[in-house]
Amino acid sequence: AGTRRSAPWPATPLSVLFGLHGKMGVTSVTCHGDYIYSTGRDGCYRQLRLRGQQLEVLRKHRPCKGLQWIEELRFAPDGDLLVLGFHADNFVVWSSRTGEKLHCVPCGGGHRSWSYCSSPETEAFAFIKCGDVMLYRCEAEPREQQVLLASLHGREIACVRRLGAVEVPGRAALNIFVTGSEDTTACVLALSEGSRAAVPLARLSDHISSVRALALAGPVGPGDEGFGDEGLSALLFSAGGRAQIECYRLLCSRDPASESAVACQVIHVASHRLDEHWERKKNRHKLVKMDPETRTAHGGKCGWTCWKHPSPTADCPLLLHRVFGLLEATQKLVLVAESFHHQRCVLKVEAFLHMEATTLVASLLPLTKVSVALLTKPVFPALGTPLLTIMAHSCGVNSLHVHETPEGQYLVASGSDDGSIHLCLLEVALGRGEAMAGTCLRVLERVARPCAHAAHVTGIRVLRPDLLLSASVDQRLTLWRWGPDGLDALSTTFFHVPDLAELDCWEVAEAGRELQYYCVLCGQGLEMLHGTAPPKPPLPEAHQ
Known part of the structure; x- marks a missing residue:
């Protein structure tokens, strides 16, 4: 008497996730x-959270x-x-921190x-x-072995994208990058200009082959609607071998x-594989695969871009035409249009909106051509003949x-x-109808x-209408000015990353300082450079 009775357990589970770890089953659950x-x-092990009274899967981890x-x-006391x-x-x-086996004991x-x-x-x-303990x-x-510098990836870094910067009191701003590698993983890392140290925040291991391309959709910064004043939020799309696409928040x-003063929460949103239906077929070794170009396109390099479509219902990435x-609410990536016009591997893709009326897609062939195609809203048609080929x-x-x-x-x-x-x-000339x-x-x-460079040009960025930045496998980063006499080299910097795969650029404007341009280069390593923007040339007298 006088004791408080606890509430009875519900007769049925509040939330059930069927087949979370396949037919072999679950071995443990830890909070x-x-x-x-x-x-x-x-x-695999999975990270979940409780939203209301429902279990929600955030992401899947494959340790090794x-x-x-x-x-x-x-969970070790040191955070490992x-x-x-x-x-x-x-x-x-x-060990998830060091990515190595601490112990391996033969036990049967x-x-x-x-x-x-x-x-x-x-x-x-x-x-x-055998009955013995x-x-x-x-x-x-x-x-005995001391790690002087922890590696970011086990193999070459194939792509890099900058998410943004997080302001930390008492420290220099931390730049947040995402890198994709031949080791099948993508890494979210924080790079500090003060300490010059790159600290991994999260590793994404859902790809079964190399991660060839990355794209960010809708980065949200401090003060923007839907996020607080202390961080960043964005959708990350990664594409790679075996025709695989992954999407994360x-x-x-x-x-x-x-350690890095920044925490990164990763939520797996959706995934897509063009060959998934093929792999489910029985006796597929006796059949002829009718879409071999997807293997060629993804097995080599991968053209990829992502943009926010004027329709409020979807973020639309574009991959290899x-x-x-x-549809983030339903966690699905839906193929809505495709084109086989090029008949060859498309290496790079860029998309841009014009007056929110059309989506223009610029693509590159591996042999000499630059093509621009057209997509209209609100429904994407099949991609037709390019508007322009140069x-x-x-x-x-x-x-x-x-x-x-x-x-x-x-x-x-x-x-x-x-x-x-x-x-x-x-210049875009819009039609009617x-x-x-x-x-x-x-x-x-x-x-x-x-002959702007002595080797392949694998990175190029237009900083402003009169400034162009190019990087090459010859390990030179060159700044060009576009003027009446063509392209003139303003400066050349040698960087230390061999086999350059890609670069990303951004600008930083601070009060009382000149405009700074930053760039990050990836290949057999990662390097960040910055410089001051040269002044704009004076306008001709006719335009003053």
């Missing part, structure tokens, strides 16, 4: 902080290849996440009773084998308790950028494998610079 973690015999059976997660599982007949302890496999205990002084693993014990010893905010619509180069084209001028015209810059760069100024019939592009000016 840590505001999240729930589950492990399974599918070689070959770890088919994950039994448990342990230890993954306990079995690889063949070995018990494995995997996971179908046995076992227990693992760790402390700063010692670690022990006990298990039953076996004990493995390891004393804590100083490690990134939320970066201040976290004074962490296939248009996908993202024979810009004599060799394969590896870089492309489109810049809108204050007058509403468009500068299209491209770089080639023969070391040349090409720049043309386009619902289908925008008669819409055309006019070339107002063209300029080319043969």
Whole structure:
């Protein structure tokens, strides 16, 4: 009497997720902080959260290849996440922080009773084998191998995009980047100008092949609607081998308790594979694959861009002249249009809006051509014949950028494998009617610079109508001015990244300081450079 009775348990579960870890089942469920973690015999662990009374899957983690059976997660006091599982007949302890096996004990496999205990002084693993109790014990010893500089990726970095900057009190602004690599992972990292250290914030391991291209949709900064004053939010699209597309929601905010002072929450939104239906077919080895170009296009380089369509219902990325619509509420990527006009691998794609009436898509062929196609709203038709094709180069084209001028015209810059760069100024002439019939592009000016570099030009950016930045495998970053006499080199800087794959640029305007241009380059490494923008040339007397 007088004791308080607790509320009875509900007769049925409040939330159920069927098949979360496949037919092999779930091995453990752990609560840590505001999240729930589950492990399974599918070689993955998942991060979940409780929204209302429903479980929501945020993302999937695959700690390492070959770890088919994950039994448990342990959260170490130093912030490391230890993954306990079995690889063949070995018990494995995997460190998520360092990305290496801490222990590997032959025990015969996971179908046995076992227990693992760790402390700063010692670690022990006990298990039953053939009716005997076996004990493995390891004393804590100083490690002989010291890591001088932790790696960001295990192989070449193929693409990079800047998400934005997070202001941290008492520190220099932290630039947030996303990199994609040949090691099949994408990494969200914070790079500080003060310490010059790159700290990984999150790793995305959903790709089964190399990550070839990245695109960001709708970055939201401090003070923008839908986010607070302390971070960034954006949709990240990644594309790579095996015709695979992944979409994530990134939320970066201040976290004074962490090493980098920034926390990154990753939510997996959607995924798409063009070959998924093919892999589900029975006896497919006896059939002829009717769409081999997707393997060629994705197995090589990947052209990719993303833009916000005027329709409020979808963010629409564009890939290899296939248009996908993202419905974030239903977590689906839907193929809505495609074109096979080029009949070759498209290396780069850029999209730009004109007066919110049309979507113009500029694409590059590997052999000499720059093409511009047209998409109209509100419904995407099939991509038709290009509005304009320019024979810009004599060799394969590896870089492309489109810049809108204050007058509403468009500068299209491209770089080639023969070391040349090409720049043309386009004007859009809109047609009439619902289908925008008669819409055309006019070339107002063209300029080319043969032998601008001594090797492939793999990165190019138009900073402003009179400034152009190009980077090449010859490890030179050159700033060009476009004037009446063509393209003139203003300065050349040598960088240290071999086999340059891509660059990204942005500008920073601070009170009392000149406008600064920044760029990040990736390849066999990562490097960030910055410089002061040269003054604009005086206008001719006729325009004053």
